[in-house]
Amino acid sequence: MTVQSEAATVADIGGAAVKSERIEIATPRQLMWLRFRKHKLAVASAVVLLGFYLIALIAPFLATAEPNKSEAQRSLMPPVTVHWFDDGQFAPHVFKMVGKRDPKTFRRVYVEDPTQKFPLHLFGRGFEYKLFWLIPTDIHLLGLENAPIDENLFLLGTDVQGRDVFSRLLFATQVSMSIGLVGVSISLFLGIVLGGISGFFGGLVDTAIQRVIEILRSIPTIPLWMGLAAALPQGWSAVQIYFAISIIISIFGWTELARVVRGRFLALRQEDFVMAARLCGASLPRTIFRHMLPSFLSHIIAASTLAIPEMIIAETALSFLGLGLAPPAVSYGVMLQAAQNVQTIATTPWLMVPAIPITIAVLAFNFLGDGLRDAADPYSQ
Missing domain, CATH: 1.10.3720.10 (MetI-like)
Incomplete structure (x- = not known):
């Protein structure tokens, strides 16, 4: 056995001894935390659930439209496509969705209008709400730049009444x-x-x-x-x-x-x-x-x-x-x-x-x- 392998073995034994000593003197709460950390799936699930409740806490800030605001002209609109680049440069934007009747099925279909482009930007203004149910504001995480006041970002489309599914x-x-x-x-x-x-x-x-x-x-x-x-x-x-x-x-x-x-x-x-x-x-x-x-x-x-x-x-x-x-x-x-x-x-x-x-x-x-x-x-x- 080489000197390096002997040193590594001694270090491993010493580390195990220190770890065993820490466990022996640990309080029940510390033992619970150490055992919970070993359950990787439970730790990941805890992070996911914290994300759920964080979203619930700041839902109005993340929303892109009023949840109960409806409009018949945008009924059952599919999710909009976010275009991430423009002329080779990173410039997230969406095009206005225009609805028209299909002459064969008489269903309302939506197509992009390339002449009306709305860039995406952070911390845009939208509907008013109270952050944490206390602070009145109209700042939202995502917004459309230079868009009409009735134009919204429908990331997950709309329902039959024209309400934003994402919000x-x-x-x-x-x-x-x-x-x-x-x-x-x-x-x-x-x-x-x-x-x-x-x-x-x-x-x-x-x-x-x-x-x-x-x-x-x-x-x-x-x-x-x-x-x-x-x-x-x-x-x-x-x-x-x-x-x-x-x-x-x-x-x-x-x-x-x-x-x-x-x-x-x-x-x-x-x-x-x-x-x-x-x-x-x-x-x-x-x-x-x-x-x-x-x-x-x-x-x-x-x-x-x-x-x-x-x-x-x-x-x-x-x-x-x-x-x-x-x-x-x-x-x-x-x-x-x-x-x-x-x-x-x-x-x-x-x-x-x-x-x-x-x-x-x-x-x-x-x-x-x-x-x-x-x-x-x-x-x-």
Whole structure:
């Protein structure tokens, strides 16, 4: 063995020893972070989800047109083509799309007018909005230079009412991604509280709560959603309907978590550390939230991260069927209502674009849940 190889071996052994010593003295939070970083797919999913919520936060700034502004003359316009070079120089621009009737199919088709060219530029002016719901401004990330006030950049085309699909997709991200957080927050609270009470006390309390769970799980969801959606007052605003749909979805979201929590509480309530906490005078809330819940945090994290995509899909399905959110609210499900027949999908495939962020978000939440579940129990093999 050469001197260089011996030195490399000694360095490797020394590095492994230092790493092992760092792990031995690391706190549980540091161990969780180290284990989570090893799950590359979960880290990538976390970055993707942060991007989703960042887009939701600054959606008006990224939008190129008002989401509900319609115009019949630009109905079902295909996505515009961005030309990146002009006479060999980097100069992004688009041409005005002119609509005309096809004499054979009588459909409205759009062609580029090369005589009307609009250069793209950053931080252009457009419709007014409040950045972070506080700061009034009309600055947008992209704009058209020297364009008429009614001319917009339709990156993903328009729908049947002439509304910009790209801008509506950004605003739909705000609603669909946040409704999952609201619904899961309600479900998490109900599941932990009712499941904890059921497993901790047992007896008649446990029996009553379990019968309620069985009744809720036995009811067919679609007919119940239809009945609850029909019971919503017609005069409610989009915000009121939003919270009502969140509560409706949460009615069923807490039952599975409650049973998981109940099972763990039944196993833990006779453990020595729980009995010691009660004998030391710890209150019931402190015993539950300070001593018992942290022992199966990984189960709660896994259930929560898996419940969020279920909430998103449930809202999308309800809105797609016309039972959830309705215009002027914008969500993925509301946008997908325009793609309910095969003919629309064949002739205007850009209306199916909302299915892409739904798929990405659901997969990202599932991968993130796997990583968090493993990281939450850093001492397991």
